[in-house]
Amino acid sequence: MQSLNISTSAMRGIQQALDNTANNLANIDTNGYKRRVASFSELLSDSMTEQPAADNQNRNTPVGLRVGSGARLGLSKLDLGQGNVKMTDVPTDVAIEGQGYFLVTHKIKDANGAVIQEESRLTRDGSFKVQFDDDEGGYVLHTPSGHILTDNNGVNIVLPEPVQNIEITPEGALTANGVAYGNIGIWKVDNPDQLKQVGQNLFDAELASGENPATKYANAIDEGIATLRQGALEGSNVTMTEEMSQLVNIQRAYQLNSRAIGISDQMMGIANSLRSR
Structure with a gap:
């Protein structure tokens, strides 16, 4: 037995x-x-x-x-491990070089449309799009899942009008039409293995609604462990040959x-x- x-x-x-x-x-x-x-x-x-x-x-x-x-x-x-950086030349595409995660938020509403809470998520996916948001009353940078990008205080970045000529420095400073709109927040996670995957390439940030991320995470840019590259996206760090080799080992076992x-x-x-x- x-x-x-x-x-x-x-x-x-x-x-x-x-x-x-x-x-x-x-x-x-x-x-x-x-x-x-x-x-x-x-x-x-x-x-x-x-x-x-x-x-x-x-x-x-x-x-x-x-x-x-x-x-x-x-x-x-x-x-x-760092994934391959692909140049896209799209101004709202941002790649993180080094450690850290973007903090994005999403409002949860009841049947009447009232906001119940605001959930916070972490992601490495920097493929943002500009779109008008009724709740924010302006234009925001959002992920493919609809989560809004935040600044280094955990506040949603809102552009009051449709803008062009968006520029993002390696330190995260965001300007549009020559007007500054704060710094993009990149957050260091001490133990990434404990992050809970919630789907759509997102991790649960385990922050209360409206809580400042600085109370739990350090700013990766201030720590000198991350920089941003505009007009580029970080690809997956999955290697086909390594995964296929692992698949053969699993099959034999x-x-x-x-x-x-x-x-x-x-x-x-x-x-x-x-x-x-």
Whole structure:
């Protein structure tokens, strides 16, 4: 039975690793996407069959024969490697070079159209578009999902009129028609692995409605770990060859454990047939 449990737990973890690899491949062309790397951890081990005293000499392991219980997917770690920067020459396309995330917001309304709360999200996708927003009473820079870009105080950047000649400096200063509209906020996350993915290439910023992000995150530009490049987009850091190699390894591991289950079932069938004679 132990062999069945070990192989079953391993196949369950391998299936999750396969899902992780499939998600990476599906987002190979997603702007600013960061791949996740699956890592496994060992389950609890049992100590069985006490060893004679003579066998305990010069031993570094605990007394007894240790029998493992298999492995599981312990962590899906975020790979923070820089993606390839693609030049687009679109003024509202912005790529982050270095660490950090854009902070974007979205208003949640009830059935009557009243604003209930404002959710905050983090993203590396800098493909912004200018569009008029009724709630803000002006033109905003928004993501493909409709979230509005904020400044270094966590306040939505609003342009009072349709503008041209938008310029963004490497330090995040935004000007349009020669008028300054604040600095784009780029925020440093100390432990990105703890970020919760909420879909649409967004992470939950875990900020209360209207809360200043400076209370939880440091400004990555002030820290000197990030700069912005206008007219460019950061691509995904997923590498097709690496993911396909990982896919082959996962397939071989799944086949191995599937074969182990089949052999264990045969051995148990032989044992049952011997007892029945």
